[in-house]
Amino acid sequence: MSQPSEFYSRWRYRLFPDHIVGEVLSKNWIDNAIPFLILIASVAFFSVFIQDLFAPYSLIDNGRQIGELLLVVFGMTIVMMAGGIDLSVGATFALATFCSLGMFNYFELPLAVVVVLTLLLGALIGALNGALIGFLRLRAFLTTLVTLIMVRATFDTLVLNYQVEVSMAMRFSDAWDFIGDGDVLGIPFSFLLAAIVGIFAHVMLTRLGIGWRIQAVGGSRRSAFNAGISVRKTVFYTYVMSGTLAAAAGVLYASRLGAAGSDTGLGLEVSALTAAVLGGVSLGGGRGSIAKALLGSLIVIIIQSSLVRLGLRTGANTLVLGILLLVAVAIDVKWLKNRLKVLAKVYVSPGYFRLPDIGRIGSSSPYADNNRLADVDLIGLEEIEGPEDVILDEDDNLYCGSRHGDVIRFFSPDHKRWEVYGHIGGHPLGMAFDAQGNLNVCVSGMGLYQITPDKEVRKLTDETNRSLLSVIDDSRMRFADDLDIAPDGKIYFSEATIRFNTDEWMIDALESRGNGRIICYDPAADTTRTILPKLMFPNGICVSHDGQSILYAETWPCRISRYWLAGPRKGEVELVMPDLPGYPDNINRSSDGHYWCAFVGMRAPAFDLAMRMPSFRKKMVDRIPHDEWLYPNMNAGCVIKFDETGKVLECLWDSKGVNHPMITSMREHKGYLYLGGSLNNRIGKWKIPGADPDWTGVSSYWRAT
């Protein structure tokens, strides 16, 4: 690779935040981007042609119309979110208009009775739809088409015979006029009503049981049914709501115009449908919100009223509405189908990173190959899965995590018998005992948990401060990895990456960007703060023997750094080991005042080179299947011992790679070294020559002089 292009890619990938694209696409609010752009475009387009589009009187007039449309669209949205469709809303609207006028003008019933009866009528038509579609399981589209025809025909018959009687306003009522023409603080009443209904509907859909059931049914009818949700009843209710809302809109219209004619509500169902779909409410359910309905309604009303104001010939309105509906559905269909595909393609966004050169490891190197781990005793062979970390208590009991979400305890002295010490639910990774004998555990996908000596599991924290500019919600913990506890009781733990889940941890290696961080949990104040952001897969953490600093390993850049907790350099970061030959994992104390560190795998020239070629890795991710990707080597690892200055003292290899092909942690206890591996099915126990036979980790931390 030539120098100039590497210079270019270094700056190119440092300055341009590729990962933002994928993160933005993975947000739920991105759904609203297209409708929002359409809204902006239509406002911009029409305000060029119509000078007073946003004059106050125009706004108020539109406000009344939009209030009526909104109520209908809300109803349509609720039905669509449960996977249905309601085409009868236009006819229900018309019939409600007629009936409320008739009851008010002709029968002279009290206003409250008129409103209640009209809403009941709408609910009744909705109940008919709901019974047919929910309980008899007819097809929503055709069924509501038929009720549309029948209700419309009823309305036509009534209009034909009683139009004059009904429209003759013999009665005057301030309240009636207020419904139609009243303002509250300059806001049209109908718009205000729609706003209140919208808030209620939003709360219902997102916060109440019925709303959740509606979304569940729309999201996956079969799963909802199998989960015990009464699918039929839920569907039934959505149509009742839609019918009632359409009737409410009819009352508003009746009081505004005081008349009903053969074209009342004609084509309203197409407008409402267009609005809902344009806003991003999906046909067939599962996606939608009141905000989307509002967005779509605004677009439709602006376009419709602008076309009327432009005074185009008849047909233009229908043409535009039809085309708009087609475009909206086409975008909706394509968006739903391709969003995840695009996301999968663009989410992985490699960065540039150049590892320091280390040359070849010769026989004189401290890392030189040996077979010292050949004769380990095996614990729990084929009985456990994925002991990422191991730890021992004062009574020699051995603890490890398992892939099944348990913390397993092997009983001393021989570690043959075991029990489930605590069930947490996520894969436990790093572990540490505190002064009170509680076992603190980092749990992947869950956060920081604690198991008390009474085997009670409790959550310490799963949330930290949200960083200001992060697109991903980085307040939640995705990948708490390893932890250690400072003398003052504060828990320092690493979160390896905020962009990938635990099962995709290797994909993070392809990015080699600072996606991880170190977080501090203060049990005294119960606060959680991110102290070191933007680290590259921070992994092992160990509080130094003097308690003044923490050592932490970053896996992909193959380095170990020190963060000063106290003393003159408090808050500073110092690089201790910049050029490791392998990918470091957990770090723990050794009995002789030094540190153990596990290498989860060893560097290889090919992947080192790939780290300098982000565009190559991008192409690889784009074009070839997952299992063909070039990953860092994770098949051979070792354990090293190093001192405070970062000098490597010794190195332990398992040259056959049978027992410990991949070592993620090691723990010294009473003269033995216990070895764990996150993809392994055993724990190794190795006698350390010349080690202090009484030294334990717990006493080193909490019984120190």
Add this chain to the structure above:
Amino acid sequence: MRLGRLSALSQEQIVLGMAVVLFAVFALSIDGFLTAGNILSVIQNVSVLGILGAGMAMSIIGRGIDLSVVSVMAYSVAWTLSAFNQDVNLYLALLMGFGFALAVGLINGILIAYIEIPAIFATLASGTAVAGFGQYFLVDTDVVFVSDAVGRLMSIGSGRTLGVPNSVISLAIVAGVLYWILHRTVFGRYLFAMGDNTRAARVAGIPVRPMMVAQYLLTATIAFIAGLVTAMAVESMNTRVVNSTLVYDVILIAVIGGISLSGGRGSVRNVLIGTVMIGVLLNGMTMMNMPYTAQNIVKGAILLVAIIADSFFNPRDEQTSQQGDI
């Protein structure tokens, strides 16, 4: 499958039975119902409906639906006629109208097959758009009259051959051709396969997407023919028909005859039986002086019963119903 076929048959038989009963009731209760002239006019009045119904049946069998047929019928023919009235050569005018119909069919097909918009939706929207387009660009007046200069073309809708109204003969020809297409050609066999199980058909190597496009081209063609027959029968084309409930009558004819809305089942015979049933019903109601709007309520009720029966004979349950199938 066997049960399904038995059920479909039994629905067809029920409808046929209902038609016979209705016929008997009307014959006994309405004076002048049971005359040769009236019987012929029953069929004559619904022949256009029958032609459209045959096209609809074909698209429903292929698991589609075409709600744009009425708009296409109205505006393709109205454009032809108004062009002819403005001294465009008859054949060229016919070609223009037919081309317009085909263009709409092509767009429908592409929207449904390639953009994957649900058929019921794409055609609803395209029907709306076609009506708007026609009003804005193609035709100036709501009603376009047929001038006598069309000559022999007139005979496809009006007049009689051997005592049978020509519109009925047109229906018979369309039904015959469609029968041939559905039951005697590879296209028809593929169409049934596609309607039965689209994914299986695709896996089996049937060119599903081009087939869908062809399907909507065919319904547009049939809509154009139906429009010509209508126009020649009443000597005008009233484009206000797009605002009527005609398209639901068309679905009614197909569904009531026993063509399953879930696709893959039915034949032209079902359409003919449905047509007779609706013809008898409409004729009887008209002779009883029932107002048009009330007739709509009755038709709606019958359609409702028909789709309830359809869902009863071809049930969907929570485990097998498809997500997003509206």
